[in-house]
Amino acid sequence: xxxxxxxxxxxxxxxTIVTIILxxxxxxxxxxxxxxxxxxxxxxxxxxxAVLVVFSALSDAGIGSAIVQRKxxxxxxxxxxxxxxxVFGGVxxxxxxxxxNFLASTIVDESMSTPLKAMSxxxxxxxxxSAYLSILQRQLKFFTIGMINLMALVIxxxxxxxxxxxxxxxxxxxxxxxxxxxxxxxxxAILSNTKFYLDWDKMTIKSIWGFSSWLMFSSVFRxxxxxxxxxxxxxxxxVDALxxxxxxxxxxxxxxxxxxxxxxxxxxxxxxxxxxxxxxxxSAYKRALSxxxxxxxxLMMSFFFNAELLVRIFFGEQWLSxxxxxxxxxxxxxxxxxxxxxxxxxxxxxxxxxxxYFRIIEVISQIIGLIIGAQFGVNGxxxxxxxxxxxxxxxxxxxxxxLLSNTYKFYS
Numbered sequence: 001x002x003x004x005x006x007x008x009x010x011x012x013x014x015x016t017i018v019t020i021i022l023x024x025x026x027x028x029x030x031x032x033x034x035x036x037x038x039x040x041x042x043x044x045x046x047x048x049x050a051v052l053v054v055f056s057a058l059s060d061a062g063i064g065s066a067i068v069q070r071k072x073x074x075x076x077x078x079x080x081x082x083x084x085x086x087v088f089g090g091v092x093x094x095x096x097x098x099x100x101n102f103l104a105s106t107i108v109d110e111s112m113s114t115p116l117k118a119m120s121x122x123x124x125x126x127x128x129x130s131a132y133l134s135i136l137q138r139q140l141k142f143f144t145i146g147m148i149n150l151m152a153l154v155i156x157x158x159x160x161x162x163x164x165x166x167x168x169x170x171x172x173x174x175x176x177x178x179x180x181x182x183x184x185x186x187x188x189a190i191l192s193n194t195k196f197y198l199d200w201d202k203m204t205i206k207s208i209w210g211f212s213s214w215l216m217f218s219s220v221f222r223x224x225x226x227x228x229x230x231x232x233x234x235x236x237x238x239v240d241a242l243x244x245x246x247x248x249x250x251x252x253x254x255x256x257x258x259x260x261x262x263x264x265x266x267x268x269x270x271x272x273x274x275x276x277x278x279x280x281x282x283s284a285y286k287r288a289l290s291x292x293x294x295x296x297x298x299l300m301m302s303f304f305f306n307a308e309l310l311v312r313i314f315f316g317e318q319w320l321s322x323x324x325x326x327x328x329x330x331x332x333x334x335x336x337x338x339x340x341x342x343x344x345x346x347x348x349x350x351x352x353x354x355x356x357y358f359r360i361i362e363v364i365s366q367i368i369g370l371i372i373g374a375q376f377g378v379n380g381x382x383x384x385x386x387x388x389x390x391x392x393x394x395x396x397x398x399x400x401x402x403l404l405s406n407t408y409k410f411y412s
Contacts, residue, residue, distance in 0.1 A: 018146025036164040043243030050230035057219035064130035080204040082196035089127030096120040122181040132188035152183040221359030228366040236374035248326040303330035328382040
């Protein structure tokens with residue numbers, strides 16, 4: 001019988017194979033699109049995606065995580081979870097569609113209204129997808145999840161590149177996002193081999209909401225904190241400045257998030273299964289924190305000292321002005337993996353209320369940092385974002401270590 005460590009390592013290894021392929025495809029797409037679209041195009045899409053990310057926290061409501069974290073899963077629980085996904089996804093989809101005109105004129109300008117309406121569809125499809133993908137994640141079928149993401153990415157990337165080549169601007173990226181969510185839902189429904197039915201049992205709904213509500217609220221504030229720079233920069237500086245800032249940030253995040261997803265997807269179901277075994281929880285946290293920090297330091301140094309070369313290869317000569325911004329943002333890589341690790345542990349152990357409070361701190365800190373940083377231009381914003389993120393991540397990890405030390409005799 002496989003140990004929890006073996007299960008996690010097996011999941012990570014299968015995830016790694018697909019992640020490498022996904023990374024190659026995404027980097028290839030990134031390089032081509034950077035040469036076909038302008039900084040302004042990417043600036044507009046950055047704002048659109050930021051709005052969507054904030055709404056997506058409300059649509060998902062942490063229900064997918066509740067499915068994975070649930071120890072005794074039955075069809076009744078699944079049906080009620082799916083019903084909640086449908087309700088939250090549908091409500092947020094309609095809410096974004098109806099508020100798109102107001103949001104567009106408030107954040108940037110009216111031209112963003114139609115793209116926001118198109119993107120609102122992804123709130124429903126992505127929420128329903130989370131139910132199917134959570135079943136696969138619970139079953140540790142990480143390779144299947146990876147293949148779903150890969151197939152959707154390849155198909156939509158080809159379409160997006162063609163649209164960008166023929167002059168559709170940032171609508172090419174929007175089309176890719178919408179089609180990706182639809183294809184992921186279709187393949188997830190087929191490959192999970194699970195049928196959901198609409199059901200509404202008050203006790204079951206209450207148990208799901210008891211776990212997912214704090215997770216949803218914390219996700220809303222987390223997404224606000226992470227997207228605050230995109231939401232404010234178009235007003236504090238300009239859309240072009242946002243494009244120049246967000247493109248290197250997107251490249252760095254794209255790479256780091258792939259590695260983060262490997263251990264998060266593998267660790268979460270395993271940790272949820274041992275959440276009552278205090279010794280194993282402590283051991284897992286110490287080992288993960290040690291190994292992942294070694295990796296993150298190496299990754300950060302590779303990005304920082306090769307920034308100009310990476311920009312030339314993957315962005316193009318016209319993007320060389322963003323090299324200093326690229327170097328500043330790469331410094332946050334050391335702590336980004338620590339942040340994902342901390343979130344994974346808080347979520348798997350059911351400490352979603354504590355997670356929510358940390359999110360409030362992050363949002364307030366980000367707003368203050370951005371207002372100060374914007375006085376010094378794009379690089380000032382980059383520095384403020386890095387500093388705030390590092391401080392918040394350190395605070396969160398110190399809290400977890402202290403909590404494990406007191407509750408689980410972490411240092412015994």
